[in-house]
Amino acid sequence: MKSFKSFNSKGFLLLYLVVFASLLLGWLYKTEQKQVDIREIPPSLAPFLRSPPLNLPQFLLYSDTQAVLTDQSLLGKWTYVYFTHPACLPQCQPVLSVMHNLQQLAAASETQFVLINFDSRQETLRPPWWLRNTPSLPLYGGDKAILTELSEAFGFLYLRTPLERGYSLEQQHSIFLVDPKGRAYARFEPPFSSPLVQQQFLALRDFYARTE
Numbered sequence: 083m084k085s086f087k088s089f090n091s092k093g094f095l096l097l098y099l100v101v102f103a104s105l106l107l108g109w110l111y112k113t114e115q116k117q118v119d120i121r122e123i124p125p126s127l128a129p130f131l132r133s134p135p136l137n138l139p140q141f142l143l144y145s146d147t148q149a150v151l152t153d154q155s156l157l158g159k160w161t162y163v164y165f166t167h168p169a170c171l172p173q174c175q176p177v178l179s180v181m182h183n184l185q186q187l188a189a190a191s192e193t194q195f196v197l198i199n200f201d202s203r204q205e206t207l208r209p210p211w212w213l214r215n216t217p218s219l220p221l222y223g224g225d226k227a228i229l230t231e232l233s234e235a236f237g238f239l240y241l242r243t244p245l246e247r248g249y250s251l252e253q254q255h256s257i258f259l260v261d262p263k264g265r266a267y268a269r270f271e272p273p274f275s276s277p278l279v280q281q282q283f284l285a286l287r288d289f290y291a292r293t294e
Contacts, residue, residue, distance in 0.1 A: 121293050130282055131289075135265035139231050143198065143222035146207050151196060151222045153264055160193045160287065161260040165238045167201040167251060168221065171211055176272075177255050182216040183276035184283075199223035200233055200240060201251060236266055259283065261290060 119134035143151040164181055166174050185195050199206045199221055206223030223229070233239075240253040257279065261267035268286050270279050 124289070127282075127285060127289055130259075130268040130270060130286065132266050132268060135261060135263075135267045136235060137265055138235050138260070141224070141228045141232055143224040143228070144206070145220045145222045147220070149220060149222075151220075156196075156260050156264040158262050159191075160262060160283070162193070162195045163236070163258040163260060164195075164197045164256075165200045165233065165236070165240075165258075166197055166221075166253065167199050168204050168207055168209060169251075170253070171209060173253075174255065175211075177257065178212065178216050178219060180274060180276045180279065181219055181257065184279060185218060187276065187280050195219055197221045198229070198232065200229050200238065200253070202226040202229055237269070259286065261294075263294075 121133070123131055123133060138153055138156070140153050141151075145151070162181060162184060164177060166177070181195055181197070185193075188195075195218075197219055202223065202225070204223075206221055208221050212219070212221075236258050238254055238256065238258075240251055243250045243252070255272050257270040257274070258266060259268040259270070267290070268282075270282065
């Protein structure tokens with residue numbers, strides 16, 4: 083009888099510990115998901131900053147020159163990211179020009195530029211205008227599931243309209259900024275110019291240096 087009671091006590095204690103551990107893990111998960119931003123964000127930066135910065139999922143993309151881009155490629159540098167597609171011209175031409183001008187202004191040692199083909203139905207090949215005018219801007223593509231996950235992580239949206247022959251795409255023309263820790267850190271919305279974005283970037287970089 084005593085051994086039976088002892089067994090019940092141990093079983094109850096084990097069950098209690100399992101339930102407690104489950105509740106604790108659930109609480110920690112919810113706390114991590116909420117990620118309260120404790121930074122004091124200046125009003126001038128609030129329209130651009132992501133609060134809090136968002137860790138990006140793992141991914142693997144390839145360019146039309148077979149260069150590889152992964153989430154690890156974003157570490158250690160500031161990265162400008164623009165979601166587009168090979169048939170985006172002429173709508174994307176102003177943004178490509180802004181990205182190209184920013185690339186000329188930026189230091190290659192601390193800044194990089196990434197363009198992602200969000201439409202997995204199109205082969206990731208840059209058109210002639212792109213190669214002639216902005217040859218240093220790479221275009222990466224990959225698996226549909228990876229592209230969808232990345233688009234959702236950044237908050238990028240587009241609309242696909244079916245047509246009799248094929249489809250048309252309408253996209254957001256936001257430029258995203260990823261910090262050296264590989265997190266989605268800021269977002270610039272058109273209309274913008276390269277000097278304006280550069281000015282905002284310098285302010286964001288200074289804020290980053292003071293708060294990280």
